[in-house]
Amino acid sequence: MSPVIHGNGYKKNSINSDAWAMLEIAHREGIETVWDRLAKQQPQCGYCNLGTSCRICSMGPCRVDPFGDGPQKGVCGADADIIVARNLARAIAAGASAHSDHGRDILETLHIVGEGKSNVYKVSEPEKLRALAVEYGVDADGKSDQELAKELAWEMMEDYGMRRKKLPLASRAPQMRQETWEKTGTYPRGVDRENVEVLHRTHMGVDNDWVNILLHAVRTALSDGWGGSMIATELSDVLFGLPKPVSSHVNLGVLRSDSVNIVLHGHNPMLSEVIVAASQDPELVALAKEKGAQGINLAGLCCTGNEVLMRKGIPMAGNHLMQELCIMTGAVELMIVDYQCIMPAVTETAKCYHTKVISTFDKAKFPGAEHISFDPGRGLEIGKQIVRKAIENFSNRVPERVHIPVEPVPMMAGFSVEAILGALGGTPQPLVDAIVAGQIRGAVGIVGCNNPKIKQDLGHTELTKRLIENDILVVVTGCAAVADGKAGLMVPEAADLAGPGLGSVCKALGIPPVLHLGSCVDNTRILVLAAALANHLGVDISALPLAGAAPEWYSEKAVSIGTYVVASGIYTVLGTAPPIFGSLNIVKLLTEGLEDVFGATFAVEPDPNRAATLIRRHIERKRASLGLSAIDPESIAMPEAELTFV
């Protein structure tokens, strides 16, 4: 490998001392990282950044030059508007497909449970299963959990087919929102149908009306938010348990020098659930001790980590940009990967250490990894087989190369909607009262990834701090949650960092001012909470003092999430710029025009302090429209830009 530490050194890459320590090792030992590869890609393609390159057909590839003297049209005649719209729609479909296919895997597992063919999974939340059955019109009376699981699974499989006119879970949205979707032809019908239709429409010579393409892209994103992702979240709760507030720890300090360390990376909780069970098997614990370890230590990465943190309190080693650095501790016996956000680079990094990488889903294989095909019917058996491999690898560890650089930071997680409402006494009214009284000005969901183009975690943590100190409740998911956890913002004591109103509410309830709602598919918990608040007040979601933000997003899944959040009526600020700036028509539509259609727009602002001002102004405008006490939005000063893209 030939590393090039880009920029002015590794402290520019991350705000975290655990990342700095590992980057120093990478530099010393010549191990390449994501930042080196980003540097080697410079300058990245300007056409692709603007979204005006197209390689949909083999008359191309084409590039159009909307602001210069170059070609204005591709070979087929597509202009910048068409090309940008098609590219954006395809990105949304890829993200929606990823989430929804994850949902399908969980749904198939529910079906296996219903057929009595699993040796490890069961219905863990019968009440939630029965509530879902009611929503799907399945008669639950007199049926066992197993019978009901099978029947509900059959019914939900229709969500992926073409017989539906409307996805049933979308009826959780307020009536006014559903009418907006009806009027605009964006009410999601079937998960697979909307995704396939994007691919059809964006084939050369099909849909060439850029507004029409984008409206269907919205429908596709909604089939993710109110369909595939929501199925993933709801059924994960049914099978693996409803998250409840739980205390744990975060950062590379959660790895243990005296234990067999297994890192769980990816998104799907099916396998990680059985790994948790297998790691407690007395025979395997005894084997670990026999090999000289104190025990078996599990740690999470990315959203598989979030899933087991939310439900089991398993500590979190880090977020997206920590996946290579985690291996460089020299303390990881095994990294188990399922799918999504796993860089192919991890197997290269692992070659520099004793770490084994095991891939587990047949749809996600990695050169350099050992593949053990996961079969939910034989879950526990496979889980034990994998944990045994980790234990056997412990003796290959090189103690002199073990470097766990920091102490772990405590954090709380487990705030499902049910847990939040439970803490409020079973109704959103206390939260509404605090908002009406102005103690809490509003609420913001900060979600999404790390992106090496932005200093790791800076966007998430600075935005969060600015919002909570101005009495805005923050809910987080995905890698944003891990960032705020590392920064110490997710413990009850962080109420001291909040403004007086939010701080006093948090202290009264014993909760942090930043609530962990889960993984990326769990952004649907934000939708459900927003819908519950809106329904409680008899207004549309777009009337509420809410906003979303994805300060460091990188993934197509985040494009889908941002789109369904805006189409659900929530103003959303992106930190990294989407590739749309080659079409000023589309920029205008997404940042202004959507307001009249969906009651919400996108904004793009990489500087978190400026993003906080945009959001605060938006929240105060919404408060004023609801007749609540409001600060004049223009009196909230816009700071000078300090952070720009790397």
Ligand code: SF4
């Ligand atoms: S679809 Fe049109 S713009 Fe795209 S590659 Fe083919 S000819 Fe070029």
Ligand code: SF4
């Ligand atoms: S937040 Fe982004 S990087 Fe992190 S796990 Fe989710 S999609 Fe992947």
